[in-house]
Amino acid sequence: VQVALKIWRFDPESGERALKRYEVEAPEWACLLDVLDIVKDEVDGTLAFRKSCRMMICGSCGMRMDGRAILACKEPMKPIVDAGHEPVISAMGNMPVLKDLVVDMSPFWSKIRAMKPWVDTGYEELPEKESIVSQERMNPIHKEALCIMCGCCVSECNSMESDPEFFGPAALAKGFRFVGDPRDRATIERLEAYNVEHGIWDCTRCYFCNERCPKGVDPRDAIAKLGAESVRHGIDRDMGAKHAKWFVHSAKTTGWLRETELVPKTQGVISAVKEAKFALSLAKRGKVPPPFPPHVARDVGEARRLYELVKQQGRDGAAGIVQGEKALSRLEHGNENED
Amino acid sequence: MRVAYYKGCLASLSAKELDVATKALAPKLGLELDELESVTCCGAGDIHEAEPDYYLHLNARILAYAERTGADTLMTICNVCTLNLRQADLELKHDEALRERVNANLAEVGVPRYTGGVDVKHFLWLVAEGEGYERLKECAHKGLKGLRIAPFYGCQILRPSKLLGFEDPDRPWSLEAIIEACGGEAVDYPAKVKCCGFPIIQAREEVALGELIQPIEQALDAGADAMVTPCPLCHLSLDAWQQKLEAQTGRSFRLPIFHLSQLIGVAAGLEESELRFKRHVVSMQPVLEKLESV
Numbered sequence: 202v203q204v205a206l207k208i209w210r211f212d213p214e215s216g217e218r219a220l221k222r223y224e225v226e227a228p229e230w231a232c233l234l235d236v237l238d239i240v241k242d243e244v245d246g247t248l249a250f251r252k253s254c255r256m257m258i259c260g261s262c263g264m265r266m267d268g269r270a271i272l273a274c275k276e277p278m279k280p281i282v283d284a285g286h287e288p289v290i291s292a293m294g295n296m297p298v299l300k301d302l303v304v305d306m307s308p309f310w311s312k313i314r315a316m317k318p319w320v321d322t323g324y325e326e327l328p329e330k331e332s333i334v335s336q337e338r339m340n341p342i343h344k345e346a347l348c349i350m351c352g353c354c355v356s357e358c359n360s361m362e363s364d365p366e367f368f369g370p371a372a373l374a375k376g377f378r379f380v381g382d383p384r385d386r387a388t389i390e391r392l393e394a395y396n397v398e399h400g401i402w403d404c405t406r407c408y409f410c411n412e413r414c415p416k417g418v419d420p421r422d423a424i425a426k427l428g429a430e431s432v433r434h435g436i437d438r439d440m441g442a443k444h445a446k447w448f449v450h451s452a453k454t455t456g457w458l459r460e461t462e463l464v465p466k467t468q469g470v471i472s473a474v475k476e477a478k479f480a481l482s483l484a485k486r487g488k489v490p491p492p493f494p495p496h497v498a499r500d501v502g503e504a505r506r507l508y509e510l511v512k513q514q515g516r517d518g519a520a521g522i523v524q525g526e527k528a529l530s531r532l533e534h535g536n537e538n539e540d
Numbered sequence: 541m542r543v544a545y546y547k548g549c550l551a552s553l554s555a556k557e558l559d560v561a562t563k564a565l566a567p568k569l570g571l572e573l574d575e576l577e578s579v580t581c582c583g584a585g586d587i588h589e590a591e592p593d594y595y596l597h598l599n600a601r602i603l604a605y606a607e608r609t610g611a612d613t614l615m616t617i618c619n620v621c622t623l624n625l626r627q628a629d630l631e632l633k634h635d636e637a638l639r640e641r642v643n644a645n646l647a648e649v650g651v652p653r654y655t656g657g658v659d660v661k662h663f664l665w666l667v668a669e670g671e672g673y674e675r676l677k678e679c680a681h682k683g684l685k686g687l688r689i690a691p692f693y694g695c696q697i698l699r700p701s702k703l704l705g706f707e708d709p710d711r712p713w714s715l716e717a718i719i720e721a722c723g724g725e726a727v728d729y730p731a732k733v734k735c736c737g738f739p740i741i742q743a744r745e746e747v748a749l750g751e752l753i754q755p756i757e758q759a760l761d762a763g764a765d766a767m768v769t770p771c772p773l774c775h776l777s778l779d780a781w782q783q784k785l786e787a788q789t790g791r792s793f794r795l796p797i798f799h800l801s802q803l804i805g806v807a808a809g810l811e812e813s814e815l816r817f818k819r820h821v822v823s824m825q826p827v828l829e830k831l832e833s834v
Contacts, residue, residue: 268730269710359735363750402743405751406585407735408699412709419700428589440743448586452598456580458549467742483780487819488554496552500578506649507597514593514641521593523631523638 209291234273250302260351270353293356312372323386345378354410370410370420377423402441426519433518456498544606545573550772557816561801564814599628619771623696668714683807684724686834690759691715694774722807729758738777
């Protein structure tokens with residue numbers, strides 16, 4: 202088939218950036234990576250992009266097609282050609298462009314390294330017998346273990362656009378892969394290290410990472426699991442954790458969010474006082490509902506008793522996050538009746 | 541069409557105008573609202589993150605009470621409620637063991653059984669197509685003539701699309717369809733599908749403001765008279781926190797922000813008492829005057 206596409210080229214020597222159009226003949230089965238190979242072989246040998254395995258395992262060929270982060274080896278071109286569309290290919294976001302479609306992933310790797318991405322067994326000398334872990338105990342980190350570190354999630358992370366030092370979805374998903382590993386003995390140290398300024402509570406829940414991940418890791422879910430584990434272990438000094446806990450307290454006391462008290466409960470009274478002028482501007486418009494008398498939901502006793510029941514059943518922390526994982530994998534594979 | 545109506549926290553509190561406008565508008569769009577009373581907060585992303593199992597039970601309870609109304613649709617007016625309820629619904633629907641445990645707990649405290657009998661749909665989806673859209677065209681025809689409106693979707697009505705799935709999360713069309721059906725012109729800009737920063741606006745204000753400025757700045761650059769959003773959380777951040785962006789940048793934005801129900805309400809001729817623009821922080825006067833003058 203005849204494939205046409207446009208590529209954002211960047212020449213680091215001249216600093217020149219240009220959108221160039223290419224048209225090549227490609228086999229029907231060609232994916233975007235195949236087409237880029239043909240362009241490089243036949244049209245312009247200076248085109249730069251990363252690649253290796255060609256089968257969605259190595260995570261090298263992350264880039265953007267029409268503004269969405271994708272793996273070039275995962276995108277078949279025929280449907281695009283059939284639709285008469287000419288896609289625009291560009292480098293991933295949130296990372297500096299080195300040349301054409303190649304980005305500098307060193308900040309990405311340093312964040313991954315900061316997660317200490319290895320199992321900390323807690324012993325120095327190897328025991329005589331190997332330690333065997335059941336599949337069942339590894340299942341809770343199955344999704345996070347699928348990460349190929351391609352950077353597609355980081356490319357679109359809205360929080361990272363605003364705070365480049367945010368650990369980001371890939372590193373935090375890696376973090377949960379070890380926090381949730383039954384063999385790891387460094388859970389508390391890890392959670393402490395993620396409950397800092399640029400850590401888990403920086404996540405703005407935009408869900409771009411889940412949307413883009415080509416492997417179904419769902420990094421946002423991993424971040425929620427880290428939050429749940431932090432709260433479970435009492436690591437809750439961060440304003441993000443306090444904010445989250447106030448919602449729980451609201452639900453079991455009045456049923457509805459106790460909105461006006463949320464600011465002092467999250468930021469502390471001093472900060473809330475400093476914000477008095479801002480609060481007043483909102484109050485004038487009826488946007489600061491008076492906390493008294495509280496707005497209580499009908500039958501809120503049911504919600505209170507549900508809380509007690511749930512706490513007795515002990516599915517605290519990440520164990521309580523079901524988040525459609527099983528459901529979605531079944532839907533994706535169309536085998537709803539299995540297992 | 542009769543629907544169970546879950547208004548959520550903000551529309552009961554700081555964004556009361558959204559609830560008022562939605563109730564006033566519903567009959568014109570052929571929607572009969574059966575408001576849920578015995579319900580709580582859906583937990584936002586917060587209970588989900590702090591006490592996930594409790595999140596699931598609170599949402600199961602809301603779904604169970606929605607089923608009891610006999611309607612087959614549970615209508616939401618908030619992005620976050622929509623995602624939370626749909627997520628819980630899908631998980632419960634497909635995991636029998638989980639469903640049984642949750643139902644046993646619901647029964648223990650006297651809540652009706654969850655059977656998966658309602659579809660959770662945002663108000664936006666009910667108006668953007670089908671009968672709702674036909675009624676919209678009749679009642680709001682040309683009501684926004686001369687206005688340039690920037691649609692702002694927010695996150696949790698688009699992503700994750702596996703759980704929401706109404707439209708392409710990167711090329712959504714529903715708000716544009718509604719703006720145009722009301723005779724307005726939809727302004728296009730890249731940040732319309734991005735985050736407003738609201739979930740972290742208290743814990744990480746600076747990071748949140750770095751997100752919030754993008755839609756405001758881009759919409760104004762694209763020549764928008766006003767913005768519309770289907771989410772009261774986005775609304776609060778876009779409307780109330782806009783002054784903080786102004787203080788931070790030393791610039792004047794003053795971009796009026798409509799709730800979706802208010803925008804359609806204006807086009808359909810609702811009164812101020814039903815729209816409550818006085819509850820907004822950024823004045824709606826300039827855009828309403830422009831509409832008058834056209």
